[in-house]
Amino acid sequence: MRTNKILPAILCGAILLSMAGCGQTAPATTIQSEAPAEGTTAEATTEAETEAPSETEATVPDNSDDIFVSAYPAFAVTSRSLHNGKWDKITAHDGENASPELSWEPVEGATEYAIYMIDMDTGYNIHWKSKNIKDTTLPEGWAPVITEYNGPYPPSGSTHNYNVYVIALKAPVRGMQGGIHGIYANVKDFIDALDTDAEGNTGNIVAVGRVSGTYTR
Numbered sequence: 001m002r003t004n005k006i007l008p009a010i011l012c013g014a015i016l017l018s019m020a021g022c023g024q025t026a027p028a029t030t031i032q033s034e035a036p037a038e039g040t041t042a043e044a045t046t047e048a049e050t051e052a053p054s055e056t057e058a059t060v061p062d063n064s065d066d067i068f069v070s071a072y073p074a075f076a077v078t079s080r081s082l083h084n085g086k087w088d089k090i091t092a093h094d095g096e097n098a099s100p101e102l103s104w105e106p107v108e109g110a111t112e113y114a115i116y117m118i119d120m121d122t123g124y125n126i127h128w129k130s131k132n133i134k135d136t137t138l139p140e141g142w143a144p145v146i147t148e149y150n151g152p153y154p155p156s157g158s159t160h161n162y163n164v165y166v167i168a169l170k171a172p173v174r175g176m177q178g179g180i181h182g183i184y185a186n187v188k189d190f191i192d193a194l195d196t197d198a199e200g201n202t203g204n205i206v207a208v209g210r211v212s213g214t215y216t217r
Contacts, residue, residue: 061209068118068188069165069208077104077166077209081140087162087213090140093153094217098141099128102166102211106136110168110206114176114194115143116187119152121160123183127151128164131176150181152215159216168206171197 061074081088081100089095102115113136117128128149143149154160177190184190197204 063208063210066163066210068163068191069210072205073207075104075107075166075168075207075209077102077164077211079103079164079211079213082211082213085213087152087215091151092215092217093151095151096141097145097149097151099138099143099149099151100164101138101140101142102164103137104166104209107168107207107209109170111171112169114167114169114173116165116167116176116178116191117149118163118165118187119154119160120163121154124185124187125183126178126180126187127162129176129178129180132172146180148180152217154215154217156217159214161212161214163210163212165191166209167191167194168208169194169197170204170206171199171201173204174198 059076061076063069063072063074079100079102081091087100090098091100100117107113112131113133114131115128115133116126119125119127128143130143130148152160152162173194173196177193178184178187191205191208195205196202
């Protein structure tokens with residue numbers, strides 16, 4: 001009789017243990033995300049870098065939009081007399097009438113330089129005309145006043161655009177056309193004339209650099 005009581009108890013306990021085991025949660029399985037396709041990140045980065053223009057490409061000088069010198073190669077010219085696209089008052093006729101500071105890298109093949117400064121809003125008024133320039137850095141006030149330079153002087157209350165052209169030449173020229181503070185419709189012809197040197201050889205212009213700014217009086 002006693003054995004009969006113990007056996008059902010053992011069977012019941014086994015059944016309970018079995019049920020408890022069935023109710024346990026299976027261990028969590030770590031799911032690893034798929035690795036990106038080989039080369040995807042690198043290719044995307046390469047494409048982005050290819051599409052974005054480099055700083056050098058964005059600042060390559062170009063004369064194609066200029067009415068006077070579009071036919072000539074360009075080089076970079078900078079000026080410390082120009083701030084936020086405006087010529088400093090020191091360069092103006094009603095300031096100190098000092099020619100702007102200019103700087104550029106030597107142009108390969110050029111032996112000297114010539115400069116024109118033109119008021120683009122008054123029938124092409126010439127404000128600066130110099131030749132036989134050997135240096136590539138000109139300080140403020142370099143050009144003789146009146147004979148070679150007379151600064152910006154727009155009508156009172158107005159703003160004009162002034163372009164400075166630095167023309168790189170293979171050889172000296174006989175002269176430069178136009179007079180200071182004179183208004184000329186054919187300034188392009190004056191610049192093109194520098195393409196012929198003093199000996200009559202053509203192809204004298206190597207390249208033209210330019211820098212532009214406004215002045216308000």
